[in-house]
Amino acid sequence: MKSRKFWVNTLVHVILAALSFIWILPIFFAVLTSFRAESGAEKTYIIPKGFTVNNYLNLFNVGTGGLNYARWFGNTIVVAGFSCVLSAFFILCVSFSLSRMRFRMRQPFMNVALILGMFPGFMSMIAVYYILKGFGFLETGAISLVALVLVYSGGAGLGFYITKGFFDTIPKSLDEAAFLDGCTKWQVFTKVTLPLSKPIAVYTLITSFMAPFTDYIFARVILGQNRDYYTIAVGLWTMVEREFIEQYYTRFFAGCVLISIPIAILFLLTQKFYTDSMSGAVKG
Numbered sequence: 001m002k003s004r005k006f007w008v009n010t011l012v013h014v015i016l017a018a019l020s021f022i023w024i025l026p027i028f029f030a031v032l033t034s035f036r037a038e039s040g041a042e043k044t045y046i047i048p049k050g051f052t053v054n055n056y057l058n059l060f061n062v063g064t065g066g067l068n069y070a071r072w073f074g075n076t077i078v079v080a081g082f083s084c085v086l087s088a089f090f091i092l093c094v095s096f097s098l099s100r101m102r103f104r105m106r107q108p109f110m111n112v113a114l115i116l117g118m119f120p121g122f123m124s125m126i127a128v129y130y131i132l133k134g135f136g137f138l139e140t141g142a143i144s145l146v147a148l149v150l151v152y153s154g155g156a157g158l159g160f161y162i163t164k165g166f167f168d169t170i171p172k173s174l175d176e177a178a179f180l181d182g183c184t185k186w187q188v189f190t191k192v193t194l195p196l197s198k199p200i201a202v203y204t205l206i207t208s209f210m211a212p213f214t215d216y217i218f219a220r221v222i223l224g225q226n227r228d229y230y231t232i233a234v235g236l237w238t239m240v241e242r243e244f245i246e247q248y249y250t251r252f253f254a255g256c257v258l259i260s261i262p263i264a265i266l267f268l269l270t271q272k273f274y275t276d277s278m279s280g281a282v283k284g
Contacts, residue, residue: 030256059258067235079152083152083209085205087156088156088201090156096193099164125221166199175193203270209266212231213263
């Protein structure tokens with residue numbers, strides 16, 4: 001039995017090591033390419049023959065075709081900031097209402113929301129496009145960034161299930177005690193529930209903040225052709241289009257590495273809240 005257990009553990013560790021190597025290899029390739037001195041995309045080797053930091057330095061120079069990495073980063077920060085505040089507000093309000101209140105059609109609404117959540121968001125892309133076009137939000141410069149914020153935050157309320165589950169762990173006796181003291185529902189939400197829900201509130205803010213950094217589909221459709229208002233995902237993709245790839249290939253990887261650093265740091269700093277948000281508000 002001990003021998004069998006030894007071989008099973010060895011096999012598991014070998015599989016995990018292989019999976020870890022497969023997962024780390026693209027990151028390793030991206031970092032190496034970001035420091036590669038040789039320009040161009042098609043190379044027959046992985047390890048660069050020369051190393052340079054100019055790919056990072058040149059990334060912030062506005063190149064041909066209006067490729068402005070610094071502006072794209074700023075656009076993404078603005079969109080992510082407004083989106084995370086609005087999205088978190090919608091999610092927390094919807095979750096509190098469904099957790100604490102009982103009203104007609106509550107359960108059917110939750111069932112419909114669950115079904116809608118099973119479909120990818122880009123299935124509504126055509127409808128969203130024509131709605132925004134009807135309101136004149138497309139191809140209008142900075143207004144297109146406002147439209148992007150509306151798209152990211154508009155449907156955020158449907159992602160209430162995790163937050164609602166967290167609110168369900170807070171004893172309702174606390175709400176009843178607050179009502180006896182004369183609190184309104186809004187005061188119970190802001191002064192009782194939210195202070196006890198810091199982990200899930202931070203989790204909601206962080207996930208909402210990170211979404212605009214990785215979304216390409218909606219951003220590409222809504223922002224149109226004006227490169228000054230691209231977000232980082234659309235801008236980086238532009239760098240590897242046919243007319244720019246030979247010149248910007250190594251800068252593309254430098255941009256990917258730079259944008260991953262703040263996200264990784266943010267995740268590491270808030271990892272505790274991810275763990276606490278899964279364990280509930282009240283521990284035994």
